[in-house]
Amino acid sequence: MTKEFGSMRRADVESASRLAAQSVIDAARRHGLEDVAVATIDSPVGELLVAGTRRGLVRVAYPDERPDLVMEELAEALSPRVLEDPRALDQVRRQLEEYFEGRRARFEFRLDWALAPSGFSRKVLEATARIPFGSVSTYGEMAKRAGSPRAARAAGNALHDNPIPIVVPCHRVVPSTGGIGKYGGSEWRKEFLLRLEGALAE
């Protein structure tokens, strides 16, 4: 009996079920059942995992954070209805591609701050989001704009935990003492992004 059923071609079931799963995702989007959409986007700083909710872009993760763990974190923090749905993130993909090609200085999609802790950290990130393309600011300045001028170190910690790097440009925050300083996603990426924006001398 098992052998007779075994004559079904395995590869066909695999591809047919893949197509069927895709139509589940499309239907979920149409029925408003998709709480979190995720997609991966190629970039010069590695393959980015991006996640969006109905409110906007909620997460950008560098590949150093394992994608499956990031998805678990999203399921835990936001909703287990996390679907891989690149189509839902087309606009984000397009604008990020333009940014990396040097054709875009600001992003025009909405952000969802759900993963940013409220209070001081959130204020630091919001202040950071306003630093324009091509310029830099300091940890002290961000702390000041967030209402605690002496909390430069705490501002640095908040930026290290930025859930939406690149788009919330924590790479534009540098130490007042010189150098480019630290970066949650490895320093080489910070340097790359600042160069791309023409914010580094040399």
Add this chain to the structure above:
Amino acid sequence: MTRPPFAAFLEEHRVPVYRFLLASVGPGDADDCFQETFLAALRAYPKLREESNLRAWVLTIATRKAIDHGRARARRAVPVEEVPHRPTNAQVDGDPELWRAVRALPERQRAAVVHRYVLDLPYADVARALGCSEEAARASAYEGRKKLRAMRELEHLGGRP
């Protein structure tokens, strides 16, 4: 923490669910039942108990969808010479005669046969998917299998059941 993101759940269970539906409702309707199954799962997912056996749970939903589908089809049934073949992305009729025979089984026997012999599930899981005791699941699979064998033998003798 034990409830994975739905994307991972879908990826992990799509093949066995699809395989079950192919065997239960046939390649023409497997896609529709598959979509209904996973949309129902997605609706219920946030409220699901964390320690649930996800494989058994989604197969329970698929079993219900397959049975509902069979009933709806029976209500609509109109005798025609040849059933128009809806295009499908599944080319999986390895043994069309056997498939037809499986689908001709009564609902419960068909589900038991498919769960046990196509998906290779232990009887405890078959019972859970069917919402019956393990003994009842065993009996249904046995009856179904016996009936299939009888149909096959009739065919070999040149007769159609």
